[in-house]
Amino acid sequence: GAVVSQHPSWVICKSGTSVKIECRSLDFQATTMFWYRQFPKQSLMLMATSNEGSKATYEQGVEKDKFLINHASLTLSTLTVTSAHPEDSSFYICSATGPYGYEQYFGPGTRLTVT
Amino acid sequence: AQTVTQSQPEMSVQEAETVTLSCTYDTSENNYYLFWYKQPPSRQMILVIRQEAYKQQNATENRFSVNFQKAAKSFSLKISDSQLGDTAMYFCAFMRGGGTSYGKLTFGQGTILTVHP
Numbered sequence: 001g002a003v004v005s006q007h008p009s010w011v012i013c014k015s016g017t018s019v020k021i022e023c024r025s026l027d028f029q030a031t032t033m034f035w036y037r038q039f040p041k042q043s044l045m046l047m048a049t050s051n052e053g054s055k056a057t058y059e060q061g062v063e064k065d066k067f068l069i070n071h072a073s074l075t076l077s078t079l080t081v082t083s084a085h086p087e088d089s090s091f092y093i094c095s096a097t098g099p100y101g102y103e104q105y106f107g108p109g110t111r112l113t114v115t
Numbered sequence: 116a117q118t119v120t121q122s123q124p125e126m127s128v129q130e131a132e133t134v135t136l137s138c139t140y141d142t143s144e145n146n147y148y149l150f151w152y153k154q155p156p157s158r159q160m161i162l163v164i165r166q167e168a169y170k171q172q173n174a175t176e177n178r179f180s181v182n183f184q185k186a187a188k189s190f191s192l193k194i195s196d197s198q199l200g201d202t203a204m205y206f207c208a209f210m211r212g213g214g215t216s217y218g219k220l221t222f223g224q225g226t227i228l229t230v231h232p
Contacts, residue, residue, distance in 0.1 A: 032218050043206065043222045044160075091158060097218040102148050102210060104220060106160035 001027050004096050006107035013084055014115055021079045021110045023094030029074035030096035034104070035067075038091045050077040084114045117142045117209050121223035128197045129231050135182075136192045136226050138207030144168075146212030149183065150220070151192045155203040163205070166190065168212070197230045204228070 003026040013019045023033055031052045036044040048069050049057040056069035066088075068080040077096075081088055091111050095104040118141045128134035140149070151163040166174045166183050173181050178198075182191045194201055207223040 034219065038158075041204070041225075041227070043224050044220075046219065046221075049219060093158075093160065095160075095220075101217050102165070102212075104162075104210075104218060108157070108159050 002098060002103070002105045003027055004094065004105045004107040006092075006094055006110050008110060009108060010111045010113075012113045012115060015085055016083055018080055018082045019084055019112060021081075021092055021094075021112070023077045023079070023096070023107050025075045025096040025105070028096075028098060028105075030077075030098070030105075031074060032097040033071060033077040034095045034097075035069060035077070035079050036093045036095070038093060038109075040091075044093060047079075081112065084112070086114045088112065089114045117144070117147075117211070117221045119207050119209050119221050119223035121205075121207055121226050123226045124224070125227045125229070127229045127231060128194075130197055130199060132197055133193060133195045134197055134228065136194075136205055136207075136228065138190045138192070138223055140188050140190065140207070140209050140223075142188070142209065144211055148210040148212060149181075149190045150208040150210065151179070151181070151190075152206045152208060152222075153201075153203045154206065154225075155200075160206075164192065194228075199230050199232060202228060202230045 005024045007022045033050040035047045050071040052071045071077040093109045094107045147168045149166045153161045164176045178195045204225045208220045
């Protein structure tokens with residue numbers, strides 16, 4: 001149990017276009033999901049907290065208008081990278097909070113390459 | 116704000132030997148959780164072990180155990196009988212025990228562990 005999926009696993013897009021990444025909790029409901037960004041051989045950097053039915057909370061320094069987060073249901077959060085640029089190329093990981101709160105279940109990640 | 120520090124960027128160990136990864140953290144909280152996560156080359160984050168701050172007993176999970184020193188704010192991971200499959204990047208992480216930040220993880224810089232045959 002407690003599986004989180006991400007789609008797509010790898011996406012290549014052209015500079016200036018937008019790309020949407022989905023994060024789904026497959027067998028449990030998650031009122032809270034988190035989005036992280038990770039560069040090669042570096043740590044995970046929290047971008048935002050996604051709460052079902054309310055606006056996302058962004059970490060300091062993260063552009064809200066560039067990284068749009070929507071948590072429309074208890075099993076789905078989406079991250080849309082708008083007007084993507086090569087510097088947005090990175091590995092994006094989501095996690096979903098389990099019923100006890102302290103469990104975080106991670107998706108397999110999405111590799112974004114902007115050309 | 117909480118900080119987590121892993122001072123060993125890379126470590127290596129021979130198969131079947133024991134290795135210890137270090138982690139220190141800084142917080143003014145009294146209620147919190149500490150975690151070790153493993154990220155193999157697939158990049159899937161895998162929970163290795165969890166420690167509740169209110170528990171004095173060190174957590175263990177098979178070959179993995181921690182040395183939790185609350186006063187010193189130290190949380191090291193010991194891997195016994197290392198296996199080739201343990202090769203991965205290991206992250207120490209902190210989570211507040213409640214409040215609006217509940218569920219939010221603060222990660223250390225990571226330690227790349229290589230197990231040699």
